[in-house]
Amino acid sequence: MDYVYGPGKNHLFVPGPVNIPEPVIRAMNRNNEDYRSPAIPAMTKTLLEDVKKIFKTTTGTPFLFPTTGTGAWESALTNTLSPGDRIVSFLIGQFSLLWIDQQQRLKFNVDVVESEWGQGANLDILAEKLAADHSHTIKAICIVHNETATGVTNNLATVRKLLDHYRHPALLLVDGVSSICALDFRMDEWGVDVALTGSQKALSLPTGIGIVCASPKALEASKSAKSVRVFFDWADYLKFYKLGTYWPYTPSIQLLYGLRAALDLIFEEGLDNVIARHSRLGTATRLAVEAWGLKNCTQKEEWHSDTVTAVLVPPYIDSTEIVKRAWKRYNLSLGLGLNKVAGKVFRIGHLGNLNELQLLGCLAGVEMILKDVGYPVKLGSGVAAACAYLQNNIPMIPSRI
Amino acid sequence: MDYVYGPGKNHLFVPGPVNIPEPVIRAMNRNNEDYRSPAIPAMTKTLLEDVKKIFKTTTGTPFLFPTTGTGAWESALTNTLSPGDRIVSFLIGQFSLLWIDQQQRLKFNVDVVESEWGQGANLDILAEKLAADHSHTIKAICIVHNETATGVTNNLATVRKLLDHYRHPALLLVDGVSSICALDFRMDEWGVDVALTGSQKALSLPTGIGIVCASPKALEASKSAKSVRVFFDWADYLKFYKLGTYWPYTPSIQLLYGLRAALDLIFEEGLDNVIARHSRLGTATRLAVEAWGLKNCTQKEEWHSDTVTAVLVPPYIDSTEIVKRAWKRYNLSLGLGLNKVAGKVFRIGHLGNLNELQLLGCLAGVEMILKDVGYPVKLGSGVAAACAYLQNNIPMIPSRI
Amino acid sequence: MDYVYGPGKNHLFVPGPVNIPEPVIRAMNRNNEDYRSPAIPAMTKTLLEDVKKIFKTTTGTPFLFPTTGTGAWESALTNTLSPGDRIVSFLIGQFSLLWIDQQQRLKFNVDVVESEWGQGANLDILAEKLAADHSHTIKAICIVHNETATGVTNNLATVRKLLDHYRHPALLLVDGVSSICALDFRMDEWGVDVALTGSQKALSLPTGIGIVCASPKALEASKSAKSVRVFFDWADYLKFYKLGTYWPYTPSIQLLYGLRAALDLIFEEGLDNVIARHSRLGTATRLAVEAWGLKNCTQKEEWHSDTVTAVLVPPYIDSTEIVKRAWKRYNLSLGLGLNKVAGKVFRIGHLGNLNELQLLGCLAGVEMILKDVGYPVKLGSGVAAACAYLQNNIPMIPSRI
């Protein structure tokens, strides 16, 4: 039954799905229940209220779809746009590429702004496009907050500034799959119209909930959006929200209890502390990469991601071999390089319910693998660099006696 | 954290989600894993092979969508049909109604064949329509194998016979949500083109996998079907099947292990034994209803469902009160009457991993509730009738020492 | 790995180990922890405080031994008595017999007061012995509150009255294994000196904690008791209680969290409601037995046990066959007749976290088995009798919305 046996714990450092905390695993360890009993709506109500906090919105309306991030993308697009609508979309890596592919197959007129993989969204070109678009043909800006394939974080505050500057009414749709609940994300302050994430990322749950949050403007847009949709239609949810039963179709009881537990853990730690922890882990990882003499796939510091680091390997090394060896020899799961950067980068995911010593074990493992594959790393160097930083910055765990 | 506290076990007798067996709960009690490691494809391969057995198909291609039954419906329709296509669809209860609503919103030209709730699909009208359709304008027949709202099982063998008789090429799309893995279902023999079910029904898992199985003819149709689809597109899966990585987007690791355990249990019991057990539980329930002097919502024996029994209550009783009381006083979860039969029926779900003594506890509970709400039931009568039948028919459990 | 496969849930009606509630299973679903961290003593403190409530004592000192009921017996005896001490002990069934065997092997001078199996302790003889014992040679009275083998509950209040009447200083040692937390038990009011139970009984946990509670008088006695003891010595615990670290040797982390959850559930339901529920289940069971035309092994109503019912079968039936068949055909676990009543009784345990519909399922099963083995039971009769009583007496579950 177990296909991944090996002594000790698996070290899970892909950028999703991530480690599930024990209290969440416990909360989900249960039989099914009737979701039409009074209990599930009572719990759902708290979930819908609380999930808004991780988007930093008070005016948004959240939807918990039984789906993945790909489904959440589809829900964001089809509820707000009509076939043929012009949208500006940024291609900076594999996941923005896949979203653009979806946008095109959903029959939108996609104005793709491409950057080299390793760079952030080219906002200069956005500025030009907005400046030129006097007739407001652009209906939406689609942007990935954090590109998981290259470890690039885009600057959403600047996107909002540009839209405001040009007084452009385009909707702002944000893929926050590998950012929300880990990076600084402010739905209301940045005027994001639709934001979305998946349960298996920073929320540290199993895959299965696509969380979509819509601004009042997005909700308004959904009334006239002509894209065909049923399963992903917000209107069905809104109908049941009014009835107080919340669910147009059967939710996963286990994931609801799991989400309740996950949110409780996050609020217990404090969302800002969670974000600070991710910053700490991201910084430590980058210091290790630097100490190893390797390059970050992300080309400028302003784009550095605190949830995933894509590490460039020298041309004489195949990064896929690193990932294979990590799995087979060290029980360590690293992220592959995808598409354009296949063989060229490996990725360390450092998001979700994770602490410093877990990361340091991973970094030590990476050092040994680098040596295995012939890279002349100085063993211990990355860990030393990370420790030097962490030792000065890790706070006490307040909940500990 | 627990919204449903009460002493002892909850008696879950809604027709889904159903009781999860302990070995399946155990199998899902785990951390996340990298789904791109060699382990998950190795397991997925066995799942795709084995899941075909519960559809009784050797030629079909299964898809495990991270979705619910509603999503599985959408996948079946959008992959095989184009907007405007004429389809014949049978309205016999709430779930066929919802599917028809989806069909209409997906822009198909739906030829609705309505029956009184409590009756099966009107196949005489189907025969007329097929006979009249010389130019084959009907592209698909959509039928719910088992209408969960009324406890009506349709005769799929007859549908196939009619199609064959009229040499009609329409696709046969079947909602097997509350039938597959519990009722006699034969995808290949009955020439079903798309069949689908959900994990939380007879498979006895949590909600979260919509299983869709496509015949070669359906796969062929998907190449030219013009309905817009991305998340539910079979083509994405087929691409990854060829690559041997199987997953176009992140699956739920927990549900994969759970499905493995669920299938193992079913094959250990024997699929035909599982179906026989459902027949036994269905018969016992109907005998109890009869003993209580109540009517089955299902009007003829040929339509009797072995997975759910909808019980009609006398006009002076509100069936909703029965369901509320079951929950609040007896820790028993029964199904509500929905839509046209709201207040008129309550439903006993008897599907999934369930045994006779569990059902008898439920039936005893229903008797007390009937008395509570003023129906002059003879206490013990239903249980006596059920026991008289069961005592002669329960087999030994072969796996027991 | 699973040696007990069968469709549906196992119906566990042995008088221990009993069904574990889901929240308790969840609480124990965890990794080990360092028991010397500040967390475990903090939790232990709450456990020791709260466990006193189920003994209804404010002056007693509880000990949580990593052992079974047999170990708890040994702890009670060796901490309070010296080899050669005279004790009066009542033999009324298999478990009192085993305790007496232990008492003899521990070299006490046991004055055995035997009753026919099915009768309670002969307190008239106790009165005689106390009256005659002017020189107080009797050091302790050892009595099983509830004899699990015959379903007999002894009257502890009367024992106390006799001791008080004769102003006898003997210690009162009580085996409460199948009573405490299910039957009315009052340590302080009845002047019990040592009371004990096991985690797998009414507390509804796995086996593994033997809970012993000592009165101040018992603690005083332990200072001079000369029985050799180390593992079961209270003094080691008391030393660590003073230090605030509580544990002289490694406790089971899982059982500590489980006990915390079990106590929380009991207090949430209300201990007196728990006891009332046991009374209801016991009464319902006895009414069923009567309706079947069978006799209770317990000879008088005053001794009827609300946690276990031993049912006498006619001479032409072997009760062992009933238990085997229950297991093999109905996935029902009943208690065997033990020793003197082997083959003559089968036992229905109705203690712990259990509700009415669970019991009714069991009773329906027993009816079918009785028919299987040739007893002319009227099917449904026992369930009807139980339902008639329960339907008038089951309260609403207050915690339900």
Place this chain on the structure above:
Amino acid sequence: MDYVYGPGKNHLFVPGPVNIPEPVIRAMNRNNEDYRSPAIPAMTKTLLEDVKKIFKTTTGTPFLFPTTGTGAWESALTNTLSPGDRIVSFLIGQFSLLWIDQQQRLKFNVDVVESEWGQGANLDILAEKLAADHSHTIKAICIVHNETATGVTNNLATVRKLLDHYRHPALLLVDGVSSICALDFRMDEWGVDVALTGSQKALSLPTGIGIVCASPKALEASKSAKSVRVFFDWADYLKFYKLGTYWPYTPSIQLLYGLRAALDLIFEEGLDNVIARHSRLGTATRLAVEAWGLKNCTQKEEWHSDTVTAVLVPPYIDSTEIVKRAWKRYNLSLGLGLNKVAGKVFRIGHLGNLNELQLLGCLAGVEMILKDVGYPVKLGSGVAAACAYLQNNIPMIPSRI
């Protein structure tokens, strides 16, 4: 309910209780069962056969006591010896001290051979005592294979050689609590008469099973041993072994399934591979300690333990502060210095189901803590030393695809 909250996983590096592998946690995630059903004896039979393998015995008889290591000690002693018997016992640290305390309280005549803490058992003195004991007054040699307080492994092969050399018939009783299933241990080859361990150590289970294994000679001795015992008596078990029901009192169902899973994991990895892994982790830890410029409490290489390393800190540092800080700041659980070495050593447990990257995370944490408390460690130095060794020695995980 959770007293140990902190982001990420707790790093458990006390020398017991140790990390439980996920498959074992899963196996124990279950309801109670009737231990008198045919299933439990069937499983128990396999456990008793397989548990002998970890003792490397074919002639021994194992007993699974529902107790801790302390109880297992008591069982070993009371079944083989009589009050007043002379035994030779080695005092080399806190756990041998506690065992000696038990031996004395059980009224044996203990001939204590003391060594400085950090040294192994003084076998020269044993040789002298054996040589002098012409009349065979020494009835048993009691020795701790691995002293958990100081990280000292005694040489049992030499003990056996001495006994053979002097043709001395004394029983050899071995505490293998922190050795068996992790260190090289050979019951039959070394002529060990009673060996014992606890479930929460190298077997990586929760606390709750004390495993005692008796040689034929020990079994023979138990027939005449006069120590009073009931709960810990082997004779009760042997009686039930003959009956084929195995259990004189209620076992923990969960621990039996857990033990089954734990043994399966060990045999899947291969017991010799498990021992080699412990050797690897022990060596890596000692190399790190050396790189930090610190001393091992263990004074000679021949005594170095591969399951626990006790690290001496400089006089100006309180090792207790290290342990506190590890817990409070790094979510790392280290072992305290106990008794004579309190404040002077901290302990790293590296036993059980553990892998290299877990250990490296711990070592990195220790480095930061050392810096925290003012020790001038070079950050990364220990990890570098450990990695340099491990990178050349870690094998591929054979079970991985």
